[in-house]
Every structure is written in C-alpha cells, then in structure tokens.
Amino acid sequence: MASQISTAxxxxxxxxxxxxxxxxxxxxxxxxxxSAVEVLLQRLRGLCDNVDSRxxxxxxxxxxxxxxxxxxxxxxxxxxxxxALDHQDMPWQLRxxxxxELGDKSRPTIVRSSIDIATSSTVVEFLTELGCxxxxxxxxxxxxxxxxxxxxxVAKIFKMVQVKIPDNVxxxxxxxxxxxSVLAPRGQDAIxxxxxxxxxxxxxxxxxEKIDYKRLSH
Amino acid sequence: MGVTVLQQFPMSENRTGPQTIEFxxxxxxxxxxxxxxxxxxxxxxxxxxxxxxxPKTVHVLHNSEQPASVFAVLESxxxxxxxxxxxxxxxxxxxxxxIYTSKKQTKVEAKGPRFEIGDFCVKLGSVTMxxxxxxxxxxxxxxPCVIPGSSWELMREFLQGFLGSAVPNQxxxxxxNRMNEIYQPMDTIQQYLEHFGQYRKSTSVI
Numbered sequence: 001m002a003s004q005i006s007t008a009x010x011x012x013x014x015x016x017x018x019x020x021x022x023x024x025x026x027x028x029x030x031x032x033x034x035s036a037v038e039v040l041l042q043r044l045r046g047l048c049d050n051v052d053s054r055x056x057x058x059x060x061x062x063x064x065x066x067x068x069x070x071x072x073x074x075x076x077x078x079x080x081x082x083x084a085l086d087h088q089d090m091p092w093q094l095r096x097x098x099x100x101e102l103g104d105k106s107r108p109t110i111v112r113s114s115i116d117i118a119t120s121s122t123v124v125e126f127l128t129e130l131g132c133x134x135x136x137x138x139x140x141x142x143x144x145x146x147x148x149x150x151x152x153x154v155a156k157i158f159k160m161v162q163v164k165i166p167d168n169v170x171x172x173x174x175x176x177x178x179x180x181s182v183l184a185p186r187g188q189d190a191i192x193x194x195x196x197x198x199x200x201x202x203x204x205x206x207x208x209e210k211i212d213y214k215r216l217s218h
Numbered sequence: 219m220g221v222t223v224l225q226q227f228p229m230s231e232n233r234t235g236p237q238t239i240e241f242x243x244x245x246x247x248x249x250x251x252x253x254x255x256x257x258x259x260x261x262x263x264x265x266x267x268x269x270x271x272x273p274k275t276v277h278v279l280h281n282s283e284q285p286a287s288v289f290a291v292l293e294s295x296x297x298x299x300x301x302x303x304x305x306x307x308x309x310x311x312x313x314x315x316x317i318y319t320s321k322k323q324t325k326v327e328a329k330g331p332r333f334e335i336g337d338f339c340v341k342l343g344s345v346t347m348x349x350x351x352x353x354x355x356x357x358x359x360x361x362p363c364v365i366p367g368s369s370w371e372l373m374r375e376f377l378q379g380f381l382g383s384a385v386p387n388q389x390x391x392x393x394x395n396r397m398n399e400i401y402q403p404m405d406t407i408q409q410y411l412e413h414f415g416q417y418r419k420s421t422s423v424i
Contacts, residue, residue, distance in 0.1 A: 115224035
C-alpha cells in the first residue's frame with residue numbers, strides 16, 4: 001500500500017492538461033411563434049434520437065447572478081443557478097458562462113467557455129453571501145431532444161410575478177426559444193460543422209443563428 | 219457512510235510525527251485492523267479582497283473518501299454557508315482569483331494510512347501546513363449507524379481502547395450539538411475545518 005495518494009487539485013490539473021473537461025459550449029439560437037411550435041416538434045421527433053418515446057419535458061427555474069471583479073471596464077463575472085422544478089431531488093446546477101465569441105463568417109456557431117457544476121441546494125445562499133447580486137430570474141419550460149452529442153431545447157420563458165415563487169408566472173412572449181448546443185472540450189471544432197448541418201435540416205421551420213448579444217444590448 | 223469522530227492525538231517529545239503514526243499503526247493492527255490504502259483531506263482558504271466590503275472567507279476542502287465532491291464553507295461574518303459541489307467547482311474558484319485570493323501559506327492537509335476493522339474505519343492523519351508538520355489527527359468512523367447519539371458510547375469505547383486517555387468521555391462539541399441528526403459527509407468536513415483552524419493558530423506542534 002505504498003502508493004502515494006494524489007490531491008484532488010493534481011487530478012483536476014491532469015484532467016485540464018489532457019483536455020477532457022467539457023468547458024466549451026457551441027451554441028445556435030432561434031425562435032418560433034407559439035402557433036408554429038407543433039410542426040417544429042414533429043420535425044425534431046423525426047430527426048432526433050429519442051423518438052420512440054414522447055419528447056422529454058422540463059421545467060426549470062433559472063437565477064442569474066453577477067459579481068464585480070473590479071472597477072469598470074472589468075466585466076462582472078456572471079453565474080447562473082438552475083434547478084429542475086419537476087425533479088426537485090436532483091442536484092442544483094451552477095454555471096459559469098464566459099463572453100460569447102462570434103468569430104468570423106467561417107465559424108458556424110457561437111463558442112463560449114462554460115463550467116457546469118452540480119451542487120447542493122445551498123448554492124443560492126452561498127452565492128448571495130459570497131457577494132453576488134441576483135440580476136434576474138425566470139422559469140423556462142419546454143421540450144428537450146438529443147441528436148448524438150447535440151442537445152436541442154424548445155422552451156418558453158416565463159417571468160415570475162412574485163420573487164422566488166415559481167407558481168405564479170406569466171409568459172414573456174408569444175414564442176418559443178429554440179437552442180441547439182453542445183458542451184465539449186476545447187478545440188473540438190468539428191462539432192460546430194455538425195451543428196450547422198443539423199440547423200440546415202430544420203429550415204425553414206426555425207432559423208438557428210449566431211446571436212450577437214452585443215448588438216442586442218446597445 | 220456512518221458517524222465519524224475526529225480526535226487529536228497529542229504529540230509527545232520523544233516521538234516524531236512519522237514515529238507517532240507508526241506507533242498508532244502498530245496498535246490498530248494489533249487489534250486486527252487491515253490497511254486499505256491512504257487517505258487525504260486538504261483545505262485551502264480564500265479571503266475576499268477589501269473592495270468587496272466586509273471580509274468573507276471561503277474554505278475549500280477535499281476528502282479522498284468522497285473523491286467526486288468538493289466541499290466549500292463560506293464564513294461571511296453573520297452566516298456560515300456550506301456548499302457541496304462536483305469537482306469542477308475548483309475551476310470556478312480559479313475564475314474568481316481577483317475577488318477571492320488564496321492564502322497559500324495556510325494550506326493544510328491531513329494525510330496517512332487508512333484501516334478497516336470490522337464495522338470501523340480508522341485513519342491516521344499527519345497534519346501539515348505548507349509542508350510543516352503540525353500534529354496527528356485520528357479519524358474513526360462507525361459505519362453501520364448515522365445517528366451520533368446512538369453510536370457515541372460505542373465509539374468512545376473503541377477510541378479509548380487504542381488512544382487511551384487522550385479521548386474524553388464527552389462527545390466532541392461539534393457532535394454534541396447534533397446528537398439526534400442524521401450524520402452527513404459535510405459533518406466530517408466541518409470537524410476537520412475546526413481542527414485545522416486550531417493548527418493554523420498554533421505556532422508549534424500540538
């Protein structure tokens with residue numbers, strides 16, 4: 001039993017070095033009107049892997065936090081907490097999302113760095129005491145599909161009429177948000193091409209694009 | 219997973235750290251314990267930068283007994299908030315280095331042999347703070363039971379059996395406060411954190 005035990009940090013550093021941690025999100029987004037969602041769901045059922053059963057539904061509560069890392073122009077660090085309202089015994093999810101990189105026209109998807117962490121339900125109190133401020137929260141409810149490594153969600157966003165009470169909600173629009181994403185280790189750009197081809201197959205029912213957040217906020 | 223008691227074993231002047239571990243190893247092996255590898259509990263502490271307002275401290279701990287988890291304990295002055303997360307939480311702490319800075323010189327770990335003996339699991343940890351030996355912590359877990367109040371008497375007898383008078387008759391204060399609650403891995407972490415705090419404050423070996 002002479003073998004030396006390694007620290008958790010050593011194992012993590014080894015995993016980082018060998019590039020096996022999925023820390024990049026490839027993302028395309030679009031939307032459809034409520035009246036058109038049925039057709040899109042039918043099409044996705046035809047294209048995706050989990051077709052034999054009914055599409056998987058989800059209902060999540062998402063809270064977006066931010067913490068200032070320094071005076072401007074330093075960007076605040078933004079953190080998201082998600083919990084499944086329909087599976088309350090599941091771990092909560094804490095997520096760091098970096099600045100989206102649009103890249104040039106030759107790059108088919110947005111790429112942003114991402115760290116997904118499963119946590120205990122104390123995470124909201126932890127972040128609050130850590131010095132994070134809650135910016136906004138919402139309920140997202142809809143359907144999830146898989147196609148190989150790709151994830152497709154078709155979901156409606158609801159605003160919460162009362163803070164922290166997810167029962168009393170109102171839809172924020174008459175449309176569904178459609179997202180096509182893959183979480184992968186750095187440098188696996190081939191997946192972006194698969195996503196472009198898949199997005200092509202969903203046209204003209206939905207147009208999945210690289211959304212430029214900077215243009216939206218100005 | 220059962221109830222765990224963490225006990226400091228006082229150092230005597232005629233034994234070094236490794237000699238103390240060897241001395242205790244002989245005793246538990248004589249009782250019939252079988253060594254089952256090594257164990258490691260480590261703790262790194264982060265301090266908030268002054269710009270963030272009132273000072274806050276985050277302790278991040280790992281325990282080889284729960285290798286897929288990271289344990290964090292946040293002390294904000296008014297509250298203590300525990301968090302259990304998966305291994306990637308360490309990457310997130312690295313993203314926050316401009317707000318929470320690591321006090322590297324206070325990095326503490328307890329490391330040593332792990333034994334199994336019937337329903338008990340015994341760990342003999344030598345505690346080091348940034349490579350300096352600070353003392354010996356003995357961890358005993360009684361695995362079939364998760365209620366401290368129901369297992370303390372049995373554990374006391376077992377502990378006193380091989381550690382002698384170093385073990386008080388009273389359960390450690392931390393356990394006394396939750397004798398009828400269900401014991402969880404975070405409770406072991408909190409006990410380590412308390413002991414690590416004492417080693418950090420002390421300037422010599424204890």
